[in-house]
Structure formats: C-alpha cells, structure tokens
Amino acid sequence: MTKIKKQIRLFFDIREGESKKVAYMFFLIFFLIASLLIIKPVRNSLFLSEIGVSKLPYAFILVALFSAVIIALFSKYSKKFHIGRLTRAVMDISILSLIGLWILLHFGIETKIFIYVFYVWVAIFGVITSMQFWLLSNYVFTIREAKRLFGLIGAGGISGGIFGGYLTNFLAPIIGTENLVLVSASFLFICIYLGKYVWVHYGRKNYSERISKTIQLESSEKKGSSFNIIRKSKYLTLFAGIVGISVLVSNLVDYQFNMIVSQNIKNEDELTAFFGFWLSNLSIFSLLFQLLFSGKIIKLFGLRTSLLFLPFSMLLGSIAVFIIPVLSSALLLKVSSGAFKQSINKSGRELLSMPIAADIKNRVKAFIDVFIANIATGLSGILLLIITIGFDFSVQQIGLISIFLVLVWTVLIYKIKAEYIGSFRTAIERRSINLDEEQLNLTDADITGSLLNVLKSDNKNQVLYVLNLLENFKSEKLIPHMKRLLNHRSADVKTAILNMLDGFSKDEFYAQVLELMNDKDLNVKINAISYLYNNSDNPEKLIEEYIHSGDPQIKIAVMMCIANSYREGAELWENAKLERLFDSVFSEESIKHLSPDEADTMRIYASNFIGISSYPGLFPYLYKVMESDSAEVKKSAIKNMGETCSTEFLSTIIETLNDRKLQKYSREVLAGYCDGAIPLLVERLQDKNEDQSIKNAIPSILGRIYSDETTHALSDNLLTGDRTLRFEMIKSLNKLKTRFPEIDTNTANVNIAIIEEIEYYYNLSAILGVEQRQKIESDKIETSTTSSEARQLLVSSLKDKVENTLERIFRLLGLKYSSSAMYDTYLGIVSNNTKLSEDAIEFLDNILSHKLKQYVIPIVETRDSEQLLRNAKLFFGIEFKDEEECISEMLNGDDDWLKTCAIYLASTSDISKYEEKVKDYLNDSDPVLRETATLALNN
Amino acid sequence: MLSIIEKVIFLQDVDIFKHISSEDLSYVASITVEQNVEKDSVIYKEGDISDSMYMVIEGKVRLHVGESLVMIAELNDVFGAWSLFDDEVRLISATAFEDSLLLKIDKANMIELLADHVGVTEGILKAMAKRLQNIARKVGADFDKVQK
Known part of the structure; x- marks a missing residue:
C-alpha cells in the first residue's frame, strides 16, 4: 500500500507532507462538481417538462441579471467574512435549498416561478461554489504548489463531473428525479466536512496574510477599472469579444439542443437520465481530446486553428441540425461543442492570455470570464426572445443565426491572431512574461517565430532572456541562430548557447566550439571544453x-x-x-x-x-x-x-562563523549543506561552552533550512540563552514562517517567551521612566557635561531597547499568527499616524486570544509613562525603583550594552557602590564592556 | 585617547549616524581611528584615492578646490563621506585650518561593518535619504524662485 502511495506521489509530483491536503482538495472538488452535475440535469429536465423550451430565453436573461447582481454582492460581502465561514454558509444554504426543493417536488407543490428560481439558483450555485473552491485553494496552497498541483486538483473536478452525470443517468429511472436532489445534498454534506477540515488545518493559517495582499491588490485596482483597460487595448477588446460571442453562440446551441430533446423525450425522469448521461459523455470526450489531441493540434497548426475548432464544430453541428433536425444531430452539435469548449478552446484561450502582463491579467481575466460572459448570456436571451417570439423562428432558422455569428467569431479570431503576435513581441521586449509564474507554451509556431526573431537583437539582456525561455526548445529552426550567437561579443550569450547544445547534432557545432578554446573568457573556455569532451x-x-x-x-x-x-x-x-x-x-x-x-x-x-x-x-x-x-x-x-557534501568539514566551517570576513560565506555553505549539517549545528547551539558569537550565528543558518528538525530546534531552545540569541532565533523562525506558513512551532515556548518579553518591556520602561525623571532633575542642578551625556546615552539606549523588545513581541506574535500581518501591525503601532495605529490596535483586539490580549493591548495602547508603571505593577508586580536600584538591575541583567552604559553613568558619580559588580566585567568577552569597566575603576 | 563609549557619545551627534541605535554605534566607534592634524597640514588632496571618511572632534578643517573655499568643517561635521559609496578620486582637498582632532573611518572597514550590521546600514540609508529629500526640497524652492 505504501509502495502504491509512493508511486502515486511520484507520478503526480506530490511532495512530502502534501498528500493529505491534496487528497482532501481533490475530493472536495470531486463532490462539489458531482453534486452540480446531478442538479443540472434535474434543473434542465424540470424546466423542459414543466415550463417548456420556449421559455428558456427568459431563464437566460434572469440568469444574466441575477448572476451579475448576486456575484457582485457576494464578492463585496465575502471580504467581510473569512472563506472558511463563507464556504460553510454557502453549503448550509445550498443544502437547505435542496431539501426545500425536495419537499416541494415530493409534495407536488412546485410552481412555475419556483422553477425559474431554481434554474437561476443552479447557475449561480455553479459559479459561486467554483469561485469559493479556488479561493480556498489559494489559501491552502502556495503559488509554487499551485503550479504543480492544480492540474491534479482540476482532474478531481472532471472526475466528479463524469461520476455525477453517470450516477444521475443510473439513478434517475430507479429513484426518480426528485430524490436525486437528496443525493446531491448528501454530497454537499460530505463537502462541509471536507471544507471544514481543509480550512482548519491548512487555510486558516494563511488567512490574515492573504487578506492584507488582497487589500493591496484592491488599492492598485483603483488606478483604472477593468472595463477601461479592456476598452483601451485592441487586443483585450478582441479577446473579450471572442469570449462574449462564444457564450452567445453556446446559448443558442443550448436552446436548439433543449428544443430537440424536449420534442423527443417527454418523461421527466428519462429527461434527467438523458442529460446526466450526455453531460458525463461530454466530460469524457473533453478529457480524452485534451489528453490525446489538443497539444498536437496546437503544435502542428498553431493558435488560430486551435481557436477555430469550437466555432467550426458549432458550424458543422448547426448545418447538421439545419439539414436534419433530429436528436442525433442535436447531440453531435452539443457534445462536440461542449467538449471542444472545455479542451482545445480552453488551451487556446490560455495561449491568448499569455502576452498579457501579469498584473493586468489578474484584473481583466475575472472581469471577462464573469461579467462579459454574463452580458453575453443576457443578450442571448433577448436575441432568442426576439427571434422565437417576434419572428417565430424554427430550430433550423436559429441555426442560421448561429452560423452567421460563427462567421463573425471567425473574423475576430483572424484579427486577434495579428494582434497576438504583436502583443507577444512587446511582452518579450518588455520582459513582462514572468518566468516564475508562467510555463511558456512553445507549441505555437508563431510564438517560437517571435522568440527566434528577438535572438537577432543587439540587446544582450533581451537575447539572454529569450535563450532562457527557449532552454528546452530543441528544434532545427534554432540551429542557425545558435551558430550565429556562438560568435556573439558577449561571453554570457556564448556560455548560454554552449549550455544549450546538448541534443543537437555534433556535426553542426563541433568545429565552431573548437575555435572557442581561444576565447578570452574563462567561462566560455570551460563550457567549450566540456562540450568538446562530451562529443x-x-x-x-x-x-x-x-x-x-x-x-x-x-x-x-x-x-x-x-x-x-x-x-x-x-x-x-x-x-x-x-x-x-x-x-x-x-x-x-x-x-x-x-x-x-x-x-x-x-x-x-x-x-x-x-x-x-x-x-x-x-x-x-x-x-x-x-x-x-x-x-x-x-x-x-x-x-x-x-x-x-562531506560531513568531515562541518566542524572546520562552523569554527569560521566567528570570523567576520568569512562568516557570511560559511553561513551560506552550512545552510546549503547537502545533509547532515543540522544535527551538528543544533548540538553546537545547545552547547553551553560554545563560543557566543558562533552560537549567535547558528539560528540564521537553521532559519534557511526548511525541516521539522530546524523548526523544533529553534522553537524548543527559544527560552535558553541570552536575549541576543533569542532574537536571532525569533528572526529565523519568522523567516521560516513567512516562507512556509505551515510550520509548527513550540506554541508553549512561544507563549512563555511572549509573556517574558512583555515583562521585560515593562521592566525597561520602568527604568527608562526613572532615568528620564532623573535627567530632568539633574539638568536643573548639574554642571557636569560628562554626567549629563552619560545619562542621555543611557536614556537613548533604553529607548532603543524598549523599541527592540516591542519588535521582538510582535515577531513572536508572528509565530502564532501570520508573520506579515503582525509585521504590518507593528509598523502601524510604531508609526506616527494615529489612524494607522488605531487600526493596528483594533486588528490585534480582534485576532489575539483572550489571554494574550490582556497583556499585549495595554502596552500598545498606553502612551502615558505613569500608566505604564501602574500596569507594570498590576501585571508583574514591578515596583517603583530609585536610580541606584535601576543601575544595579542593569548591571545584573543580560544586556551587555545596558551594562556598559550603566557603568559609564555610575563612573561619572560614585562608582564605589557598584565596584564589586563592575570588577566582574574586567575580563568580559565583550570588548566595549571590558574597556568601560576598566576605565570606570581606574578613574 | 577616547574610549569606545566616548566615541559613541560623539557619533550620536554626527548627522550621518543620527538614525543608528547607540548600541550599533558602538560597532561604528570600534572601527574609528583618532587622527591629530596640525594647522595647514593636508589631510587629502584632489585626485587622491577616496579610501576614508572623517569627522571633526576638535578644531576646523578647510575643504577647498584649488584655492577656492568650499566650506569649513567644524565640530561634528563629516567630510569625505562620499568615499564610502563610490570609487571616484577625491574631488576636493581637505586641509587643517587649525590644529584638529579627527575621527577617521576606513572605507574597507566600513563596508564590512555595513555588511555585518543591518541596523547600521539602515541608519545610514535613512540619513542619506533625508539629505536627498532636503536637497530636492532646496532645488524645488530655488526652481520656484527662478520661475517667479
């Protein structure tokens, strides 16, 4: 079993620790789509049998109107609730609606208005649940995980569709259409459990972080509406036009299909089974076509042909329906168009969106997919009303309208092709294709043509950028360019080409590479000899x-x-x-x-x-x-x-961590050490006799290695060592948490550390209060500049330390909650902007646990030093001290710099009170403390 | 000779170090070297390699191009600071206007310090940003005057 699991993980590139969340998300979308594919046939059959196909245009218009309004309201109000609660609410409402529907159907009290409501409800349910699912996915997966795993998760949806459709076909004649509604509701019950688990275990942690990003995105969106962006770009206008017209024709095709089906099948259960069966077949056909043919067709014939598949299939289907308006023609029309829509046409549209800059794509794609599609749906309803009621068009004549629209669609495809090449060229010139986010599809001949053209450019950086894009492109077309670029004046370009020669015939390049052994650049020579050696x-x-x-x-x-x-x-x-x-x-x-x-x-x-x-x-x-x-x-x-990778060097490298000139390199090497560095680093971190500067350097190394071992080592040792070491450990844990929000830290230790830091904050504030008062008093009577300067230095150092402690508290809170949200909150608290500061306190008030709130809110809210002192006494029993006690406390503390400042201040008045303690520091490892102690006692 | 902590007290009042915490200033102080210069002695001259910056603890230093005076550096003033950020030769000369005590920081040591102590780097960047803002404001005001 374990072996099979391992094979599955390898095949789908599921990494360690991801299996469970992938499985949960896979089955969540599986049951969601299965549920949808059960109620869709139910809806269609109910509508056709109870209302009739002639009223379908009204349903289209209602769907367009209500979808636009409800989705806009949903998007607006969804920001006020977290996605976990929202998913649950939508599921609850959907289940209740389905149970309500079942009651109405069961007792035969459904009305026509209710069927319209149901029709619209299903359309909106489909959009909203899908939106919610992908939103939840964004909280569950990181961008890199998403790139790797969304294909597999999406397959869960397709499988769910196939399963749901066939189940409908199987069950409808046995249990009847009305009871299928309960089957759909039961699937949603499963979704509630799956959604809750995913949210609690994986989604919630990222919530605050992503919310702040959403806010940033929204503020940038205000710079220009999506509509204006589309209007100003010919390319985007054509893109939107193609999407709109495809929805319009699809709805006409749907109408024709429903019309013919309702003429042939009258029984409600049979209708339900029929729709379920063909929706499943459509999904299977779409899946097979995508797997077997889409890629090859795009590669062979390019983007234009791939985009023409859908309109041409609709054209042929419409002609077939026009000539022989029977069920088989309608099925040909529906299945071919439906399958191409989900396969090759979808891939073509993805290609079309490639040259759009990432920030613009984020903004306009949702607008086109939701709003333009809705407008087109509404228009299709109006058009159908006009031609069926106004002109009494038959099913064949509607096909003629489809044929006309397909021709317009084709023109748009031809026009966008020219714009596409231009846009792609511009994207390459501006280097706006994000190589981290996009997987460039080099199957289209026009894209590769544009890329190869750029290789003729004089701009070295542009050439290198394109060579990077073409890294895995092994085509004969590249050979002349590579030959030319081997003589490029830039060594970087020559090196890049030498690294791309594998997989090409030796005869093409061997002689030319031989000449490169005389190149001036060592890197070129190294890569050239490597090629020659291998060939x-x-x-x-x-x-x-x-x-x-x-x-x-x-x-x-x-x-x-x-x-x-x-x-x-x-x-x-x-x-x-x-x-x-x-x-x-x-x-x-x-x-x-x-x-x-x-x-x-x-x-x-x-x-x-x-x-x-x-x-x-x-x-x-x-x-x-x-x-x-x-x-x-x-x-x-x-x-x-x-x-x-030999562990024999580890001790030698660790020893260099206290060498200022080498430590930066040693840290990098240790952080990237193949295996085996962690146990020794942890051992040295925990060793009480270890050199302090080496110890202080270790957390930042561990913070760069993502593993349970490093996280545990850092958080388990959080309460050991001095404050400098603790700060290093907190910073490293913060780094790990920012990069890998799922890490588990030792919560108990983090809680204790937070309370300890808050106590330290109060302690420092109490001492600061004393020194500030003392300074005011001294300035009135004292004439000694040295004493005044020494006290001023102590006051400013204490202020720095209070600020550092506050930062540490927030960094620790960042380990319990979202690191970035806590960092933003900290910046808000320390800013001079009252509004920001109040918002930050409000945020803390909402997010912190009851116990933490009691301790944290007073320190960020209180500006008055007297109140701070009262709180210090109330929470930690910190009593008011005089200056002598304060200096003694600092001398006995663990902060070397405060000790130094305290000794210096004491040396300006009467050092004898502290002489014994100061003597302890005459041989301290800290040079500044040692020097100050020596000077103080000698004076 | 000044102790590190005395140097820290001095550095706190130097414009370019004003945004650095006192503890981080102790690292800066540890790489400074005191330099006594007699009246009229040349500290550096135009065309010399820029390899250090100076601060005036006592006395005055004349900064000049040829015989034209650019400014007189006094207590807490910094000169030669740009040497930290570019590899160009000195554009002006520095000559002691009277017997002076200076604190000198070598470029190489400072660069290493900046690499190791992010607090120092951040503080210096803040100070430079403030200087640039002031220059921009001044240029803006002068431009307005010219336009009027």
Missing part, C-alpha cells in the same frame, strides 16, 4: 592535447572538465591519474613561477576542482588552503568543502 571520439587524447597548453586558462578549463567527468563517474579517470593531473597543474611547485595573485587564482580553481570532483584523496588540500592569508582563497575552500 569527442577520443576524449583522452583531447585532454592530453590541452592539458599541456601554455595558457593557464586552458589548463583550468581542462581541469574543470575532468572534475565534472570524474564526478559523473567516467571510467577514464582513475584516482592515481586524477591526483597526478591535479599536482601537475595546482601543486605549489607548479604555480611557484606565478605572481601571488595568479597563484591565489590557481588555488581557488584547485578548490573548485576538489569541490566538483569530490575526490576524498584531495580533501587535505582544502584544509591546507584554509591557512592561506587570502580571504578569497579561504572563501573558495569553504564553498568547495560544502560542494563535497
């Missing part, structure tokens, strides 16, 4: 030829190539040979004729050689170069120790 008939001979070159750059390039092939397991390089070659190029003897700088460069590449090859026989060299005087050589050694 040579006699690689050993090739290496022999170049290794004895007089050019040190060529020697380095060859050695890097050897290191790579050794790492990949090439049999050519036995250990003894490798060591011999290494010595011949990098030994101190071999580089003694070089200048000191050149020799250091060779040492750096020697380290790189060991890092790449990871050959343990050469590891002693890395220890040796750590003794070098050059920081660059040491940095390279540290980096390459990391490359080897």
